[in-house]
Amino acid sequence: MLKERLEKNLNKQINKELFSAYLYMSMGAYFQSANLLGFANWMHIQAQEEMQHAQKFYNYINERGARVILEQIEKPKTEWASNLNAFEEALAHEEFITNSINELVNIALEEKDHATNIFLQWFVTEQVEEEASVTEIINKLKLMKDAPGGIFMLDRELAQRQLNIQQTAQ
Ligand code: FEO
DSSP: OOOHHHHHHHHHHHHHHHHHHHHHHHHHHHHHHTTOHHHHHHHHHHHHHHHHHHHHHHHHHHHTTOOOOOOOOOOOOOOOSSHHHHHHHHHHHHHHHHHHHHHHHHHHHHTTOHHHHHHHHHHHHHHHHHHHHHHHHHHHHHHHTTOHHHHHHHHHHHTTOOOOOOOOOO
C-alpha cells in the first residue's frame, strides 16, 4: 500500500503530465496555424508521449492499491513571441517537471518506499532525454536566427519524429 503522502504527490504528477500534454498540443496548434507542420508534428508527438507518462503514473497508483484522483487541468497559453520562444518555454517546463520528479524521488526515499523509487528512475532518465532534445532544437533555432532556409530545413527534420510507444503497464 502506498503511503498517503506518496499517493497525493503521485496524483499531482498525473495532473502535471496531463498539463504537459495540453501545453504541447497548444504549441502544436500554434505551429499548425503558422504552417510549420513539422514543428507541429514534433509537438503533437510530444503531447502523446506526455499522455503515456500520465498513464504510467495512473497505472502505478492503481497497481499499488491506491486511488487515482483526477483534478482540473490548467488552461495552457495559446500564443508565443516566436518559434524560439515556444521551445524555450518548453525547456523551462521540462526543467519544472524534472524538479517535480526529483522531489518525488526524495519523498519515496524519505518514506523508504523502494518500489516507488525504482518506478521513478525511468522518469529520471526520461527527463534527461526530454531536456536534451528540446535544447538541441533551441540551439539550432539560435544558430539560424529565423533564416527562412534554416526554418524550412528544420521543419522537414521535425516532421520525421514518430511516436515511441512506451510500455505503460507496470
Ligand atoms: Fe513527462 Fe515531458 O515530462
